[in-house]
Amino acid sequence: MGHLTDTTGIPLKTDNEKKNDLIRDHFGWRNEGRKVDKEEEESERYLGLTSISQEKMEELVRKALAGKSNRSASGPDGIGYKLIKQVLNLKLGRELIGEVVENLINGTIPKEWQYSKVVMISKPGKDHGKTKGWRPINLINCVGKLGEKVVADRLQESGLLHRHQFGSVKGRSAIEAALRVVTRAQRCMAAERAVGWNFWDVKGGFQNVREEDVIRELEKLEEGKKWIPWVKEFFRAREF
Numbered sequence: 033m034g035h036l037t038d039t040t041g042i043p044l045k046t047d048n049e050k051k052n053d054l055i056r057d058h059f060g061w062r063n064e065g066r067k068v069d070k071e072e073e074e075s076e077r078y079l080g081l082t083s084i085s086q087e088k089m090e091e092l093v094r095k096a097l098a099g100k101s102n103r104s105a106s107g108p109d110g111i112g113y114k115l116i117k118q119v120l121n122l123k124l125g126r127e128l129i130g131e132v133v134e135n136l137i138n139g140t141i142p143k144e145w146q147y148s149k150v151v152m153i154s155k156p157g158k159d160h161g162k163t164k165g166w167r168p169i170n171l172i173n174c175v176g177k178l179g180e181k182v183v184a185d186r187l188q189e190s191g192l193l194h195r196h197q198f199g200s201v202k203g204r205s206a207i208e209a210a211l212r213v214v215t216r217a218q219r220c221m222a223a224e225r226a227v228g229w230n231f232w233d234v235k236g237g238f239q240n241v242r243e244e245d246v247i248r249e250l251e252k253l254e255e256g257k258k259w260i261p262w263v264k265e266f267f268r269a270r271e272f
Contacts, residue, residue, distance in 0.1 A: 084258075089133045089182075094120075096181040097129075100174070107173035108149045116174065132178050139261030145176030146270045180266070183259055190255035243267040 102114035119125035135141060149171040158165035187193070188202060198209045217227045246263060250256030 084137065086133060086137065089136055090129060092182045092185070093129055093132050093136070093178055096178050096185065100178075100181075104174065105171050107171045107176075108147050109144075109173050109175070111174055113174050116178075128175065132175065136179050136182060136262065139259070139265065141176065141179065141262065141265040141268070143268075145173050145179070146268065148172045148270060179262075183262060183266075186255060187250075187259065190253055192249060192253055192256050 097113065097116060097120070100113040102112070102117070104113050106112035106115075116125065116128065120129070151169045151171060152166045153169055154160050155165055155167050160166065184200070185202070193201060198204045198206065213229070217229070220227045243264070246267075247260060250260050250263060
């Protein structure tokens with residue numbers, strides 16, 4: 033590993049020091065995930081999504097897989113979407129899909145599915161001798177991401193998200209958001225009214241989402257309540 037300094041400018045000497053500083057700088061939240069002890073795990077054991085049949089859940093999982101690109105990078109287990117699709121009609125593929133379905137219905141996520149591999153990508157035009165000059169790319173096991181895709185789609189379709197949310201919403205993009213803003217501004221200017229824009233950038237928004245806030249929103253809808261046990265598992269502290 034090349035020359036690297038921490039955020040205060042102090043040189044980092046050993047590879048271990050460099051690794052720990054990169055982790056602390058970019059993943060300081062990683063040990064703050066939800067830690068579930070055995071007693072709590074047993075007391076909150078979910079009875080299942082009784083409103084969704086196993087056949088319907090399998091249909092959702094297969095649909096999620098069909099929408100995934102074969103070029104997506106695999107996680108630590110080396111199993112990509114292309115391989116999963118190739119064995120889909122074999123016994124191995126059917127058992128794999130069955131396992132994803134079972135865990136979704138039971139509201140659980142195997143720890144192995146949450147392991148990830150972090151690849152550091154240099155930021156263009158930045159000082160690569162500092163930790164801030166690198167961007168971490170978190171590669172998660174594709175099998176686990178299938179379940180995440182199913183839950184994300186169900187929650188989006190439930191109407192839980194704000195109607196003006198664009199990030200991570202199917203069928204919406206940054207271009208559409210910009211177009212809407214420009215259109216509204218042009219209408220105001222045509223009516224000879226004042227126009228003002230205020231842009232916000234939430235730093236580290238994804239990794240700093242609070243579990244209790246997400247649970248509170250899920251409790252507002254019946255569809256959201258169904259996925260609370262699974263979401264609690266999702267917030268569990270992860271390893272990489």
